[in-house]
Amino acid sequence: MAYEQESHHHPKVQFPLDPDSYKIIDEIGVGVSAVVYKAECIPLNSTVVAIKAIDLDQFKVDFDKIRRETKTMSLLSHPNILNAHCSFTVGRRLWVVMPFMSGGSLQSIISSCFPDGLSEQCIAVVLKETLNALSYLHNQGHLHRDIKAGNILMDSNGCVKLADFGVSASIYESNSGYGSGSSTSSSSMMLSDMTGTPYWMAPEVIHSHTGYSYKADIWSFGITALELAHGRPPLSHLPPWKSLIMKITKRFRFSDYENSSDKHKKISKAFKDMVAACLDQDPSKRPSTDKLLRHPFFKSCKGNEFLVKHVLHGLPSVEERFRVSKIHNKANIDDDIEEESGSELVKHRRISGWNFNEDVFQLDPVFPGESSVDDSVVKQVRFGGETIISERVVSESSSLNLNSPEGQSSLVSTPPSEEQQQSDNTVNAETMVGGLMTLKKSLDDQRQKVTDLINLFGGEVINKEDQTMQLIEKLRLELEAERQKNFELEMELEFLKFQVSGASNTDDND
Numbered sequence: 001m002a003y004e005q006e007s008h009h010h011p012k013v014q015f016p017l018d019p020d021s022y023k024i025i026d027e028i029g030v031g032v033s034a035v036v037y038k039a040e041c042i043p044l045n046s047t048v049v050a051i052k053a054i055d056l057d058q059f060k061v062d063f064d065k066i067r068r069e070t071k072t073m074s075l076l077s078h079p080n081i082l083n084a085h086c087s088f089t090v091g092r093r094l095w096v097v098m099p100f101m102s103g104g105s106l107q108s109i110i111s112s113c114f115p116d117g118l119s120e121q122c123i124a125v126v127l128k129e130t131l132n133a134l135s136y137l138h139n140q141g142h143l144h145r146d147i148k149a150g151n152i153l154m155d156s157n158g159c160v161k162l163a164d165f166g167v168s169a170s171i172y173e174s175n176s177g178y179g180s181g182s183s184t185s186s187s188s189m190m191l192s193d194m195t196g197t198p199y200w201m202a203p204e205v206i207h208s209h210t211g212y213s214y215k216a217d218i219w220s221f222g223i224t225a226l227e228l229a230h231g232r233p234p235l236s237h238l239p240p241w242k243s244l245i246m247k248i249t250k251r252f253r254f255s256d257y258e259n260s261s262d263k264h265k266k267i268s269k270a271f272k273d274m275v276a277a278c279l280d281q282d283p284s285k286r287p288s289t290d291k292l293l294r295h296p297f298f299k300s301c302k303g304n305e306f307l308v309k310h311v312l313h314g315l316p317s318v319e320e321r322f323r324v325s326k327i328h329n330k331a332n333i334d335d336d337i338e339e340e341s342g343s344e345l346v347k348h349r350r351i352s353g354w355n356f357n358e359d360v361f362q363l364d365p366v367f368p369g370e371s372s373v374d375d376s377v378v379k380q381v382r383f384g385g386e387t388i389i390s391e392r393v394v395s396e397s398s399s400l401n402l403n404s405p406e407g408q409s410s411l412v413s414t415p416p417s418e419e420q421q422q423s424d425n426t427v428n429a430e431t432m433v434g435g436l437m438t439l440k441k442s443l444d445d446q447r448q449k450v451t452d453l454i455n456l457f458g459g460e461v462i463n464k465e466d467q468t469m470q471l472i473e474k475l476r477l478e479l480e481a482e483r484q485k486n487f488e489l490e491m492e493l494e495f496l497k498f499q500v501s502g503a504s505n506t507d508d509n510d
């Protein structure tokens with residue numbers, strides 16, 4: 001076994017390092033590459049634990065690195081950080097045994113019980129505790145790299161802990177290669193290897209000029225704030241690749257997250273101001289964790305009992321919620337399939353630009369022919385005293401045209417106005433290539449997810465997909481052969497021409 005078993009800390013309580021000591025009770029979550037179980041540790045009085053089983057086949061695992069990092073992580077200790085009990089490999093999976101947090105993740109809480117988000121008072125408690133954890137990590141010289149509601153867990157006392165730091169983080173990281181002091185300097189390397197969904201990713205991580213820094217954690221923290229407030233991260237109504245394009249083309253702004261369903265939601269000035277600071281495009285302008293902790297939004301913040309009363313009270317168990325969400329997801333997939341066949345045209349129409357809709361605080365797509373794209377005005381929206389939106393949307397003829405091969409949609413922008421050019425980086429080739437690589441990765445991930453789901457609900461479609469792929473491959477080969485033949489014929493023709501002209505030349509000479 002390449003990875004030695006590792007008991008993480010607390011020498012008093014030794015969690016056993018073999019799978020047989022654990023009795024799996026229920027599935028409580030699935031991530032991109034892991035399944036999370038509720039289990040009992042039999043030799044330890046059947047202590048309830050959570051086990052995250054990570055599929056190692058998906059990662060280029062560097063066991064030495066994981067071992068080193070888990071050692072370091074186990075030395076970290078903070079009331080708002082969830083430390084794993086131990087970890088060991090089981091076949092091709094890494095089991096990370098950790099305390100069971102009965103409330104589950106904030107993501108699972110909001111998605112099943114608070115679809116329109118939590119109240120600001122609850123958010124303040126959750127974020128403050130998260131910030132305590134993040135501040136501790138940053139002050140110890142560590143980055144989290146995956147701040148999101150899915151990684152913030154709550155126990156039965158309303159205590160909030162930041163998770164997915166340590167073993168799993170180091171796996172994802174060893175795969176991603178971005179990070180402090182990393183020898184990976186090629187941005188395309190960093191991007192092509194990047195894992196995870198992009199909604200929480202800071203623009204500079206995608207652009208990759210500077211790589212990941214503390215301030216990228218702050219960006220993700222800001223996105224998480226919006227996620228808690230609205231029940232989902234900004235742009236999540238778009239597929240990940242589109243959210244990426246919007247960021248690459250700098251079309252992502254703070255207000256993009258607003259959708260018409262929450263337009264009546266009252267958001268306090270302090271909250272807007274705090275989030276706007278975290279989501280500054282310029283990392284150096286984003287506040288540090290310590291500065292954030294002093295922000296007025298966290299003044300007169302309630303305690304954990306408040307969360308027990310307003311969030312946990314009456315909440316179904318995490319396993320129950322997971323069961324329901326699984327059924328719900330399946331229903332959604334069915335809906336999508338139906339919708340796809342019915343309104344394909346609408347969904348696959350090309351988009352010629354984006355118009356900022358001030359009334360509903362969102363970006364509306366503009367379809368070719370509707371010609372409502374204002375191609376002369378630089379739109380600016382002021383928000384909390386700062387200019388958040390500075391958008392120039394122009395007609396189709398000019399510059400960047402990301403036309404997907406399927407002709408699904410395209411985003412079009414023009415060269416920025418002079419004053420914009422000074423402040424805005426224009427999209428360069430490196431950025432585009434990097435971004436597209438990330439995009440490809442994201443699409444691959446999505447494809448994998450869809451494949452997994454299809455497998456889960458019966459594999460028939462897979463065969464169709466396989467057949468289609470085979471057909472495409474066959475056609476590609478045929479096309480290639482055809483091209484080769486054409487080429488040979490052309491060469492032959494050239495040769496004949498040459499011979500003919502050579503012959504006539506000699507004739508002339510004669």
Ligand SMILES: Nc1ncnc2c1ncn2[C@@H]1O[C@H](COP(=O)(O)OP(=O)(O)OP(=O)(O)O)[C@@H](O)[C@H]1O
Binds near residue numbers: 163
């Ligand atoms: N220690 C734990 N106690 C209780 N529930 C947990 C625990 N760890 C994870 N979960 C539940 O399992 C779900 C999935 O966890 P996981 O970390 O795999 O997912 P994720 O962070 O949403 O996805 P990703 O793999 O993209 O990071 C969480 O949303 C949470 O509800």
